[in-house]
Structures are given as structure tokens and as C-alpha cells.
Amino acid sequence: MLRKIFATLVIVTLMFTFNFETTKVVANTNPDQPLINTKGKSSLLMEYTTGKIIFAKNEHEKMYPASMTKMVGMHLVLNAIKDGKIDWEDDVQVSSKAASMGGTQIFLQPGEVMKVKDLFKSVAINSANDAMFALGELVGGSEENFIKMMNDFVREIGLKNTNFANIVGFDDENHYSTAYDMAIIGRTLLGHGDTILNFTKIYDSYVREDTSSPFWLVNTNKLVKFYNGMDGLKTGFTQKSKYCLTATAKRDNLRFIAVSMGNNTIQERSQDITTMLNYGFANYSAIKVYQQGEVIDTLHIEDAKRPKVPIIVTDNIYMVVRKGEKLDSLKARIEYVKNSSPIAEREVVGKLIIKNSDNWEARFDVVTAVKVEQLTFWDLFIKTLQECLF
Numbered sequence: 001m002l003r004k005i006f007a008t009l010v011i012v013t014l015m016f017t018f019n020f021e022t023t024k025v026v027a028n029t030n031p032d033q034p035l036i037n038t039k040g041k042s043s044l045l046m047e048y049t050t051g052k053i054i055f056a057k058n059e060h061e062k063m064y065p066a067s068m069t070k071m072v073g074m075h076l077v078l079n080a081i082k083d084g085k086i087d088w089e090d091d092v093q094v095s096s097k098a099a100s101m102g103g104t105q106i107f108l109q110p111g112e113v114m115k116v117k118d119l120f121k122s123v124a125i126n127s128a129n130d131a132m133f134a135l136g137e138l139v140g141g142s143e144e145n146f147i148k149m150m151n152d153f154v155r156e157i158g159l160k161n162t163n164f165a166n167i168v169g170f171d172d173e174n175h176y177s178t179a180y181d182m183a184i185i186g187r188t189l190l191g192h193g194d195t196i197l198n199f200t201k202i203y204d205s206y207v208r209e210d211t212s213s214p215f216w217l218v219n220t221n222k223l224v225k226f227y228n229g230m231d232g233l234k235t236g237f238t239q240k241s242k243y244c245l246t247a248t249a250k251r252d253n254l255r256f257i258a259v260s261m262g263n264n265t266i267q268e269r270s271q272d273i274t275t276m277l278n279y280g281f282a283n284y285s286a287i288k289v290y291q292q293g294e295v296i297d298t299l300h301i302e303d304a305k306r307p308k309v310p311i312i313v314t315d316n317i318y319m320v321v322r323k324g325e326k327l328d329s330l331k332a333r334i335e336y337v338k339n340s341s342p343i344a345e346r347e348v349v350g351k352l353i354i355k356n357s358d359n360w361e362a363r364f365d366v367v368t369a370v371k372v373e374q375l376t377f378w379d380l381f382i383k384t385l386q387e388c389l390f
Helices: 066-082 116-126 129-140 143-156 179-190 194-200 266-283 377-389
Strands: 042-047 053-057 091-093 113-115 204-207 215-218 230-238 242-251 254-263 284-290 295-300 308-312 317-322 331-336 348-355 361-368
Touching: 042 179, 042 266, 053 179, 053 266, 066 116, 066 129, 066 143, 066 179, 066 194, 066 230, 066 242, 091 129, 113 116, 116 129, 116 194, 116 204, 116 215, 129 143, 179 194, 179 230, 179 242, 179 254, 194 230, 242 266, 254 266, 254 284, 266 284, 295 331, 295 361, 317 348, 317 361
Parallel strands: none
Antiparallel strands: 042 053, 042 254, 091 113, 204 215, 230 242, 242 254, 284 317, 295 308, 308 361, 331 348, 348 361
């Protein structure tokens, strides 16, 4: 039984209004979402842990994503590093095509050699097309195969309104996405945790530092410097896409993802993102449910030497609630996926599922606190004998 006692979930239906005098009031076709005023053609606000969409406008309208495309490329590069296929310190020789990308770039030269880490940093901070293309060729083996990997990835995560025709985000009638899909891609990229955020939160840095021509990288997302808690993710701009941004910010263990697409100016884009994030942080908070390493349940395993196994969480567990709500507004349960031995120490055996009063659901891994060994034939013999005698 869970050691935290949760009250019965109360479904609360509330309608929020949120007005800004500096922007037009937009039509709100969803009566269950707040009236947030944005100028971009499409926009969306999502709570990260639950994936719940708080506000959306034209979120499924296909648009040019520009350099927000690179979130997919960065995800694939990080997966390749995680899988041991490439390493941060690997040297990458730049191809002629990578060097000829144009647009935002670090002016790579054909045949130039740069480490994976510096290329990735150039993409995450400066949105460098040449660096992204070089990484794509490295991971995919070719431009064509990397584009296929990008499209395979979005299909795998269930996105039907996104398609890529190139690696870097150049305008093409077959290269499109939506605010909703960009939010899902951003949420997936955030699954890499500090590995990605340690790059995207940097405001400025350098590559080629040990050469006679160091290159200054300045984050294309200026809100990283000027918005409290902002630590990512990816901007975009082309003549057709206009200004767009998939942003994320975290305060007091609460993280949101905000997407704005089709803005006429950088200022409008920044205002849209700021407006959405301000609403999120003003109306929601995160409360601590469990401490890292806390025993939250006992799993009974009949064929184990230790039949009662303590179940723990590996991280501090926080859940989003409306401002002012307390711990007893939540309810939780565990769904086990494994309950037979042998089980390794800290092996994932199920999911802790927590719901708040709005029925938002978050899932967290639960693991065994100890190793669970299977009963041997001799153990079973002794156990049977004891049951017969006593």
C-alpha cells in the first residue's frame, strides 16, 4: 500500500481569463482553456511533467518550422552518443556540402576538423546550419539517411503533421510541422535532461578557442539571458516561417514548454513566449510528493528468497497543482510490470502514476531497493518441509 495517503480525486472545472492590454484578444475556441493573448499565428503552452496542454491556438496548423527542425537533429545526435556510436571528443571532418550551407553558420571550411562537442554547441547556441549538417552526415552516414532518421523519429512518437525535407530547416513545401508537434519534439529532447540543457542555457561561448580565429557564439534565444528560469530550447526564422521559438523555463521544480510560430518580429515572439510562461508560473506550482530513495510500497514476490521487497523512487518526485492546492489534492497508484524473481537492485519494476485535481497524470519509474534472488530447489525443499512440520 502506498505510504502517502491521498484523498479522492476531485474534478475541478475552472475557466481562467488572462488579459494583456498590449496585445489583441484572440478567439478562444476551447472553453476549458484560459484566454491568453498571443500575436503569433500558432502557439501552445504545455506543462512538462504531465505533458498537459494548458493553452493552444492553431496548434495543429502546418507551418514552416525553420531552425526548430534542429531539435530533432540534436535528439538523434544525443541518442548516438548515448548508444556509444559516437563520442563528444570524436573529430569530424567537414564536407564541402556542410561548409556550403549558408544562413546562420560558424563558417566551417571544407576539410576542417572539429570535435562533436563543438559542433553540437554551435547548433544549440548559435543554430549553425553548417555544424548541424556535419553532425547529420556523421550520425546518418549521408544527408539522405539522416533525413530519413528524422522522419522515422517523428513517426515513432506519433506525430502525423510533421515532415522534413532537409536537415537544417530550410523552407520547402514538404518541410513542415505544427506548434503541437514542436512541443512534443521539445518535450522528447528535454528527456535528455542536463545533457541538452547544459548547452541550450548558455548565452554565449566560443569555438576554435585555441586558434588564431576564435568564433563567438551568441544564443539566438535572447530570453535565456532575460527571462527568469529560461534554459532552452530552439529558435527559428526564415522569410516564410517568420519568427518562431520552442522555449522552456523552470522555476521551483515546475517546468513549462511554450511554442510560438509565425511572428512578425522577434519582439512579438518574445512577448508571446513570455505571456504564456508568465501565465503558467502565476497559476500553477509544483509540490513535493516523495523524497529521492523513499520507500513508497512493498512488492510481494512468492518465488523469492526475500518475499517482501521495498519499492523506492530514484528521484525527488514533484507534481504540478493549481496554486494553493495541497498534497491531499492528489491521488496515486503503482502499476507493476514485473513481480517475479530474479530482479536486480534498482531495476525498474513499474510506474508510479500521480493525478492532480484536474486529472492531469504524470508517470515516474519505481525500482527495487534491493536485489531479489529466486528460490533454489533446496530453498523450496526447506520451505515445503517447514510448512509440513509447522
